[in-house]
Amino acid sequence: MDSENSACGNPNPNPTLGPSKLMLAFRFLRALSLVHRTTPASSRTCRGRRIERAAYASMAYSAGTGRGWSRAVLRRLHHRARRRAVAPRRLSTTAGNRAEALRQLVPGGAGMDYCTLLEETADYIKCLSMQVELMQGIVDSSSSYGP
Amino acid sequence: MQHGSREVRGGMAASASAQMALHDDHGSQQIQNPGLHDDFFDQMLSGLPSAWTDLGNPKSPWDASAAQKLFRIDLAGKQPDESQPEAAAEGLRYASYEEATMLASRLSQSQGSGGSSPTGEAMMLQLNNHHILPAVGRSQTAVGGGVGESGLLPLPLTLGSGGAADPRIIVETPRDEMDRPYKSPDHNGGEELYNGLGGSIRAAQAATGQHFHHPQSYGGAAASAGVGQGPAASASSGGGTPPQKQKVRARRGQATDPHSIAERLRRERIAERMKALQELVPNANKTDKASMLDEIIDYVKFLQLQVKVLSMSRLGGAAAVAPLVADISTEGPGGRAGANGAAAGNNDSLTVTEHRVAKMMEEDMGSAMQYLQGKGLCLMPISLASAISSAACRPSAGGLVPAPPPATTSAAAAAESPSSPSASALTVQSAAADTTAPKR
Numbered sequence: 001m002d003s004e005n006s007a008c009g010n011p012n013p014n015p016t017l018g019p020s021k022l023m024l025a026f027r028f029l030r031a032l033s034l035v036h037r038t039t040p041a042s043s044r045t046c047r048g049r050r051i052e053r054a055a056y057a058s059m060a061y062s063a064g065t066g067r068g069w070s071r072a073v074l075r076r077l078h079h080r081a082r083r084r085a086v087a088p089r090r091l092s093t094t095a096g097n098r099a100e101a102l103r104q105l106v107p108g109g110a111g112m113d114y115c116t117l118l119e120e121t122a123d124y125i126k127c128l129s130m131q132v133e134l135m136q137g138i139v140d141s142s143s144s145y146g147p
Numbered sequence: 148m149q150h151g152s153r154e155v156r157g158g159m160a161a162s163a164s165a166q167m168a169l170h171d172d173h174g175s176q177q178i179q180n181p182g183l184h185d186d187f188f189d190q191m192l193s194g195l196p197s198a199w200t201d202l203g204n205p206k207s208p209w210d211a212s213a214a215q216k217l218f219r220i221d222l223a224g225k226q227p228d229e230s231q232p233e234a235a236a237e238g239l240r241y242a243s244y245e246e247a248t249m250l251a252s253r254l255s256q257s258q259g260s261g262g263s264s265p266t267g268e269a270m271m272l273q274l275n276n277h278h279i280l281p282a283v284g285r286s287q288t289a290v291g292g293g294v295g296e297s298g299l300l301p302l303p304l305t306l307g308s309g310g311a312a313d314p315r316i317i318v319e320t321p322r323d324e325m326d327r328p329y330k331s332p333d334h335n336g337g338e339e340l341y342n343g344l345g346g347s348i349r350a351a352q353a354a355t356g357q358h359f360h361h362p363q364s365y366g367g368a369a370a371s372a373g374v375g376q377g378p379a380a381s382a383s384s385g386g387g388t389p390p391q392k393q394k395v396r397a398r399r400g401q402a403t404d405p406h407s408i409a410e411r412l413r414r415e416r417i418a419e420r421m422k423a424l425q426e427l428v429p430n431a432n433k434t435d436k437a438s439m440l441d442e443i444i445d446y447v448k449f450l451q452l453q454v455k456v457l458s459m460s461r462l463g464g465a466a467a468v469a470p471l472v473a474d475i476s477t478e479g480p481g482g483r484a485g486a487n488g489a490a491a492g493n494n495d496s497l498t499v500t501e502h503r504v505a506k507m508m509e510e511d512m513g514s515a516m517q518y519l520q521g522k523g524l525c526l527m528p529i530s531l532a533s534a535i536s537s538a539a540c541r542p543s544a545g546g547l548v549p550a551p552p553p554a555t556t557s558a559a560a561a562a563e564s565p566s567s568p569s570a571s572a573l574t575v576q577s578a579a580a581d582t583t584a585p586k587r
Contacts, residue, residue, distance in 0.1 A: 022534030029527075029535075051458035098440040105447045115413060118420035121443060125427045128450040135457040 020062065024127075025134050027058035032138075053077065055135065059127045068116065069124045072108025500524070 031054035039047040060073035102117060103109035106124050109117050421439060425431040428446045433439045500522060527535075 020534070022531055025531050026535045045459075048455075048459040052455055055454050055458060098437065098444065101444050102440065102447070105444060105451070115416050115420065118417060118424060121447065122420065122423050122427055125424070125443075125447060125450065128447070128454065129427075132450055132453045132457065135454065139457060139460060 021130055021134070024058060024062040024130055027061055028055060028131070028134055029138075031055075031058050053080075055131055059131045063123070063127050067120065067123055068112060069107045069109070069120045070127075076107065 032051065035047060035050045035054050039050060056073050057077055060070040060077070063070035065071055065074075099114060099117070102121060103112070106117065106121050109120065112120060421436065424443055425439065428443050431439065431442060433442060503518070
């Protein structure tokens with residue numbers, strides 16, 4: 001889904017504070033409308049997956065390229081555009097596996113040292129929660145006033 | 148045993164050191180106190196002058212039995228096991244053993260200056276409860292039994308530069324005074340050991356004169372610090388002379404070794420990041436690092452699941468969104484063409500719609516929303532609209548920044564972004580219109 005690339009390639013102006021909520025909303029709404037426009041109404045799951053991808057894409061673009069995880073997400077997106085990608089396998093958290101499990105959850109975590117991993121996790125959590133808030137707000141607003 | 152030699156230099160009885168050694172042994176669980184076999188003692192003591200006999204109990208000559216007695220006294224509850232001298236001897240594989248003998252010989256040399264002093268006994272009593280480095284264990288016992296101080300020798304390996312900061316501070320002055328007269332070239336090895344021994348011993352030494360009540364805390368502190376230190380720290384700190392050691396000595400629990408410094412830095416950074424994470428993740432009241440990590444992992448999984456669920460559920464809203472999107476897409480090209488130049492025209496039409504929507508809103512919100520959707524428009528917060536318009540305007544030179552009409556009962560601003568024909572929104576603003584979109 002290349003709906004998100006190109007126009008908004010600006011790096012995150014305030015990397016420390018995290019992506020701006022407004023920019024995130026803007027990008028996501030744009031992508032969402034694109035998804036709705038291009039997807040046939042019959043394929044629900046397909047649309048759902050596309051929306052999810054759009055969510056991650058808008059998240060990554062809002063975060064900018066200053067973050068390891070956002071770069072990894074964009075890389076994954078671009079590669080997926082060319083070929084079918086496999087869903088990442090998940091590790092169960094066992095005693096020795098916590099760092100590994102975290103690496104698998106956070107995009108791009110495999111190539112990081114533990115210290116950087118923690119940092120990226122914090123930023124990733126921030127962006128994820130912002131995205132979830134946004135989506136929840138959209139669903140709420142659309143459902144309360146919809147027909 | 149530097150510390151032993153220091154004691155001597157300090158004028159403290161070698162007995163103090165000997166007794167201290169014994170008492171130090173007392174602290175270690177693995178002590179095989181019992182290592183005080185007569186033969187072994189004789190072996191150890193063969194090279195020592197008779198002055199050593201003064202070290203122990205003033206009452207009894209220094210010999211194996213006296214040492215054993217002392218051991219029994221110190222190690223309350225521990226039965227001297229006489230059958231383990233060989234084992235104890237076996238335990239003397241540590242390098243410190245050689246140092247112990249070295250120190251022992253040195254001590255014997257310096258015996259002349261020192262005489263037994265009652266403080267030695269006092270130290271013995273103080274050190275009674277010291278739990279100095281259980282790790283010292285065997286070598287301590289074995290060697291300590293014979294030489295009396297050798298028990299302390301392994302201490303340097305573990306105590307290293309560790310030692311309580313506070314006790315050390317208290318100790319430092321007296322130690323300085325003690326140390327100065329004793330800079331003999333002979334005592335390099337001893338000094339190493341001394342440096343290695345850490346604060347507990349010195350504290351004990353210094354405390355002899357002044358702080359009788361401190362050594363216990365010293366001992367405990369030093370012991371814990373020492374155990375925490377590890378041989379690396381002691382090895383690194385063993386190089387300097389004692390007075391210099393005092394100045395460059397790291398705080399308790401830290402070391403001057405570059406590796407440990409880097410390690411410490413890394414640990415601090417990790418702790419910092421964990422704290423930041425704790426603030427982000429709910430239910431982060433776990434003190435355990437492992438459970439904190441588990442919590443973080445679960446939270447990330449939860450958030451990702453939420454995104455998935457919300458994206459699926461959006462399908463429900465798709466029915467409402469689809470017409471919106473369809474309208475927008477049809478409007479898109481036309482809108483874009485018009486947007487660049489004819490902002491006024493757009494505004495006019497929008498103003499009309501605006502008013503209609505405002506009127507409808509006063510009656511019934513739901514119907515107003517439906518009307519909007521029918522028109523292919525949606526409601527969004529004014530801040531979002533401003534942001535969108537500003538973002539849209541930036542990349543495009545001819546972008547328009549729709550100025551929200553003067554505040555009326557239902558001020559509305561239409562933002563149209565040239566770069567995204569599909570985004571067309573009607574913004575309802577209750578407060579005064581904010582004409583300047585925030586630039587970023």
